[in-house]
Amino acid sequence: MIDEKREKFIIPIGPQHPALKEPGHFEFTVDGEIVTAASVRLGYAHRGIEKATESRNWTQNMYLLERICGICSHIHALAYCLGVEKLAGVSAPPRAQAIRVIVAELERIHSHLMWLGVAAHEAGFDTLFMYSWRDREALMDVLESLTGNRVNYSANLIGGVKFDISTDQRDTILRALETLEERSKHYLSIVTSDMVFLRRTRGIGTTSAAQAEKIGLVGPTARASGVARDVRVDAPYAAYVDFPVKLVLHTVGDLESRFVVRINELFESYRLIREILDHMPEGEITARIPRRIKEGETISRVEAPRGELFYFIKSNGSDMPERIKVRTPTMCNMASVPVLGIGQQLADIPMILAGIDPCFSCNDRTTVIHQGEDGDVWTWERLRQHGIDFYRGQP
Amino acid sequence: MSEILAILVFPGGLFLLAGGMMYEWADRKLIARLQNRVGPRWFQPLADVVKLLVKEEVIPSGVSTFLFVVLPIVALAGALTSALYVPLAGLAPTFSFSGDLIVALYLLSLLTLCTGLAGSNTTDSFSLVGATRTLTQLFSYEAPFLVALLGPAIAAGSWQISEVNAYAQSHWMAFLQPVGFVVALIGLLGKLELPPFDSPEAETEIVAGAMTEYSGRGLALFYLGRKVELMVGLTLVASFYLGGLNNPLEFVLKTLVLLLGMSVLQSLMARLRIDQVVGLWWRYGALLVLGQWLVLMLIGGFTS
Amino acid sequence: MRMGAMFTDVIRALFQRPATRQYPFERTASPDRLRGKLNWDAEKCTGCSLCVKDCPAQALEVFMVDKANKRVVLRYHLDRCTYCAQCVVSCRQSALTMAHDEWELADTDKKLFTITCGDDADVQRLADLAPKGVNEQT
Numbered sequence: 001m002i003d004e005k006r007e008k009f010i011i012p013i014g015p016q017h018p019a020l021k022e023p024g025h026f027e028f029t030v031d032g033e034i035v036t037a038a039s040v041r042l043g044y045a046h047r048g049i050e051k052a053t054e055s056r057n058w059t060q061n062m063y064l065l066e067r068i069c070g071i072c073s074h075i076h077a078l079a080y081c082l083g084v085e086k087l088a089g090v091s092a093p094p095r096a097q098a099i100r101v102i103v104a105e106l107e108r109i110h111s112h113l114m115w116l117g118v119a120a121h122e123a124g125f126d127t128l129f130m131y132s133w134r135d136r137e138a139l140m141d142v143l144e145s146l147t148g149n150r151v152n153y154s155a156n157l158i159g160g161v162k163f164d165i166s167t168d169q170r171d172t173i174l175r176a177l178e179t180l181e182e183r184s185k186h187y188l189s190i191v192t193s194d195m196v197f198l199r200r201t202r203g204i205g206t207t208s209a210a211q212a213e214k215i216g217l218v219g220p221t222a223r224a225s226g227v228a229r230d231v232r233v234d235a236p237y238a239a240y241v242d243f244p245v246k247l248v249l250h251t252v253g254d255l256e257s258r259f260v261v262r263i264n265e266l267f268e269s270y271r272l273i274r275e276i277l278d279h280m281p282e283g284e285i286t287a288r289i290p291r292r293i294k295e296g297e298t299i300s301r302v303e304a305p306r307g308e309l310f311y312f313i314k315s316n317g318s319d320m321p322e323r324i325k326v327r328t329p330t331m332c333n334m335a336s337v338p339v340l341g342i343g344q345q346l347a348d349i350p351m352i353l354a355g356i357d358p359c360f361s362c363n364d365r366t367t368v369i370h371q372g373e374d375g376d377v378w379t380w381e382r383l384r385q386h387g388i389d390f391y392r393g394q395p
Numbered sequence: 396m397s398e399i400l401a402i403l404v405f406p407g408g409l410f411l412l413a414g415g416m417m418y419e420w421a422d423r424k425l426i427a428r429l430q431n432r433v434g435p436r437w438f439q440p441l442a443d444v445v446k447l448l449v450k451e452e453v454i455p456s457g458v459s460t461f462l463f464v465v466l467p468i469v470a471l472a473g474a475l476t477s478a479l480y481v482p483l484a485g486l487a488p489t490f491s492f493s494g495d496l497i498v499a500l501y502l503l504s505l506l507t508l509c510t511g512l513a514g515s516n517t518t519d520s521f522s523l524v525g526a527t528r529t530l531t532q533l534f535s536y537e538a539p540f541l542v543a544l545l546g547p548a549i550a551a552g553s554w555q556i557s558e559v560n561a562y563a564q565s566h567w568m569a570f571l572q573p574v575g576f577v578v579a580l581i582g583l584l585g586k587l588e589l590p591p592f593d594s595p596e597a598e599t600e601i602v603a604g605a606m607t608e609y610s611g612r613g614l615a616l617f618y619l620g621r622k623v624e625l626m627v628g629l630t631l632v633a634s635f636y637l638g639g640l641n642n643p644l645e646f647v648l649k650t651l652v653l654l655l656g657m658s659v660l661q662s663l664m665a666r667l668r669i670d671q672v673v674g675l676w677w678r679y680g681a682l683l684v685l686g687q688w689l690v691l692m693l694i695g696g697f698t699s
Numbered sequence: 700m701r702m703g704a705m706f707t708d709v710i711r712a713l714f715q716r717p718a719t720r721q722y723p724f725e726r727t728a729s730p731d732r733l734r735g736k737l738n739w740d741a742e743k744c745t746g747c748s749l750c751v752k753d754c755p756a757q758a759l760e761v762f763m764v765d766k767a768n769k770r771v772v773l774r775y776h777l778d779r780c781t782y783c784a785q786c787v788v789s790c791r792q793s794a795l796t797m798a799h800d801e802w803e804l805a806d807t808d809k810k811l812f813t814i815t816c817g818d819d820a821d822v823q824r825l826a827d828l829a830p831k832g833v834n835e836q837t
Contacts, residue, residue, distance in 0.1 A: 019599035063755035122599045124666020130430040134718045145730035154783040194704035197665040347668040350599040431712040433719045663703035
């Protein structure tokens with residue numbers, strides 16, 4: 001075939017596609033099996049949560065914001081609570097902070113184990129997928145017995161936590177961690193030694209530290225490229241001040257190192273939870289907080305399982321926030337997919353996408369789609385008319 | 396009369412379809428157990444087929460309708476016909492003539508070929524990529540698989556399946572030609588597009604590959620063809636390498652052992668990329684089995 | 700580098716019971732802290748409506764049917780409830796608790812999801828007070 005005559009052959013992935021459990025649209029232009037161009041379009045799961053927070057009171061918002069992400073629900077509520085507490089000038093008692101961190105780390109473990117399964121599934125390694133999810137189940141049971149729910153734990157309150165950790169529960173957690181630690185060691189040896197699996201991960205999607213800095217990667221994805229970036233270390237919050245975390249780094253930056261970094265973070269989480277449980281601060285678990293929050297604005301940063309989670313909170317002195325802005329880690333990491341995808345095999349694309357641990361409903365905060373229009377502000381009527389015209393024009 | 400019965404009921408037709416579904420169930424159940432899951436109940440494959448047959452068949456625009464309808468039928472027919480030449484259920488093949496091994500093998504490849512054609516018939520990009528991968532994979536495993544099955548045939552001195560089967564009863568080829576056995580087993584995985592050779596239908600990349608546009612009856616027929624091929628392929632490899640098949644009990648035992656081996660292999664490996672599949676077959680599979688062939692020829696030459 | 704790193708897992712699983720719990724045939728006890736259906740103690744309730752204010756899902760309605768005698772009726776919308784337990788925390792009189800064993804609450808009849816609790820006479824009084832059709836209102 002003559003090159004000039006060759007049509008662009010585009011593989012669309014999403015918004016409905018078996019590789020993605022959430023909606024997002026990717027277009028990969030391929031030449032044979034090699035990807036030559038890629039584009040991302042997000043915004044299918046935009047739910048208007050930030051606007052909705054402005055018509056709910058401070059307490060109700062916690063539960064709404066917790067539902068931004070089903071996997072890292074606790075960390076969203078934590079970021080919000082820390083921010084609101086900072087605005088109100090109250091701080092949660094040390095025991096509450098410790099419990100918050102324990103739940104956050106348990107959540108990180110469950111998120112990373114789930115990611116391990118999903119990434120293995122993308123590579124067609126369903127056995128690893130089934131086993132890692134089976135073992136994750138033990139942790140879900142712990143979270144359920146501890147907080148009362150398997151997802152959306154609702155452990156936080158503004159000014160503290162809902163529950164205490166009893167001695168019995170402490171033992172349950174420690175027992176679960178023991179089995180999980182042993183299994184994690186096993187998984188680490190699998191992902192670093194299985195020949196067939198390594199052929200799908202080693203040297204694929206390599207991101208150099210400089211590239212990671214330039215794209216602005218966060219979380220384990222950045223740490224796999226050797227970028228030392230972790231909010232728990234850089235700006236410790238809650239109980240991380242008293243119980244410091246060791247930074248887990250890897251320098252290669254390919255898919256294998258993302259596996260290694262995430263599994264090694266599991267070990268760090270196990271260690272941290274044990275340490276906190278051994279040195280639990282005594283005392284109250286809630287602090288009194290006014291229904292109306294003082295006027296002012298603040299930012300709150302925490303380390304979600306996927307990377308830095310950022311909250312901007314502004315209060316006008318009433319019982320409802322004036323503005324809340326959320327930036328989730330997937331937003332920062334998503335830019336790496338079209339960059340890294342170019343030049344790779346089509347078969348590696350789902351792996352590269354899964355490698356950043358994407359969470360689409362998290363990152364769909366705002367949608368801006370340029371279609372040749374200038375970037376002015378549209379009135380509601382114009383937007384509505386545009387919608388009507390757009391769908392009329394469809395075949 | 397008896398021939399019509401043989402084609403429609405036993406060992407062709409109904410028996411094959413039912414047997415194919417049972418083997419498919421056994422495969423799924425075994426993999427589920429290997430992954431510490433419960434797995435489907437015994438009628439799941441039947442339920443799948445019935446459901447698909449009941450559903451509407453959507454013929455997409457931009458395809459040749461004739462090809463779209465005919466290809467699944469040809470694929471199933473090819474798989475069913477190939478069964479008439481193999482010692483199904485440990486009984487003598489229905490039809491047998493000198494050189495039927497080659498015929499049976501090519502009839503088995505018809506399914507893959509039809510899948511490839513069906514994919515390239517549609518305008519959908521997933522189907523096209525799937526079809527390319529299906530055909531690429533066909534060219535990579537076909538030759539080594541053929542040569543691996545010819546090993547026992549050469550040892551038996553005949554290219555007639557029934558004679559090789561008879562010869563194998565006194566010679567366990569799996570021990571005499573271990574390389575050929577392994578290549579045949581892995582070749583069967585490739586032929587059936589099972590993991591790790593499922594890149595032509597890798598759901599996380601190209602949805603269902605060449606089958607993406609198929610629904611309803613067409614898809615059911617392709618699936619049935621795949622199930623029948625699983626049974627025929629197992630029979631062929633078991634009769635050649637596992638000491639022949641001469642009664643139903645032996646048939647069931649040996650094919651199930653083979654199936655267990657295949658399930659373990661399937662559950663142990665991640666999906667290979669298509670370039671890795673081609674590399675694997677031509678760099679290792681073909682060379683190994685050819686090397687073994689050469690050794691066999693030399694030994695044969697010296698002893699005769 | 701080795702082939703089949705999961706070989707031992709796979710072979711061991713052949714002789715193991717599947718990890719799948721075959722709910723509903725096989726049940727495990729729900730943990731004590733599980734947040735299930737909301738229970739309300741009419742005796743303790745003062746009708747302060749703090750729970751209504753803090754409920755993120757508007758699942759609760761409190762009606763003061765007789766202010767003098769502190770007769771309160773609570774309407775609980777099971778289908779809206781997100782089981783976050785904020786109302787349990789907000790209640791100063793500990794009138795609200797969540798059952799840990801009542802959690803299989805799905806039903807095909809939507810009417811069953813609106814639960815009006817309180818003394819029978821009070822519920823009747825509320826129905827009389829309210830204009831017709833209010834009970835069916837969502």
